[in-house]
Amino acid sequence: MSKKPQPLTGKELLKKVKKLGDVSREEKAIECGYYTLSGKQKRVSMVKFLNALIEAEGISLDNDATTETKKRGRSANYRINVQSNGNLSIGKAYTDKMGLKPGDEFEVVLGRKNIHLKQVEEE
Structure with missing residues (x-):
């Protein structure tokens, strides 16, 4: 039994989709390797296929957050x-955003209305 090929990505994915022309989305997804085998039946991974297409087109749906903002926890909304x-x-x-350390002092x-x-600067 042959191993399922890796799904196409990037330029190869775009070329293959363009080459397939008028076939259905599901068939394009299968031809590009976006499926899983369940017994003898192929299950199409449409979400993965469409996400790969979007990424191949260079479109980012996620905000390009830095690794600093991808950390766990809540983000600052500037309200308390x-x-x-x-x-x-x-x-x-x-x-963290201000680079403060334990022991830093402030004057209130x-x-x-504010x-x-x-x-307080160290002497």
């Missing part, structure tokens, strides 16, 4: 809420 005990908690996303400056944190 007052907690039930009256505290304001500034999360790790903000302190209260405005009419709060400013002014970093």
Whole structure:
């Protein structure tokens, strides 16, 4: 029994799809290797096929996030809420973005409708 070939990607995928012309999407997917074998039956992997086509065309549906933003955890949305005990908690996303370390000190400056944190410089 022969081994199933690797699915086509990139320019090879685009060439093959163009060459296949008017055949159905499912048949194109099978011809390009986007299927799995379940017994003697072929199951078409349409999502993988269409994603490979989109990628081969150079279209990125994902935002091109850096590895820093792909880390686990929440991203900074620049809004915080007052907690039930009256505290304001500034999360790790903000302190990492500013390059702050444990022990860094700030002066709290209260405005009419805002709060400013002014970093205390080391002497």
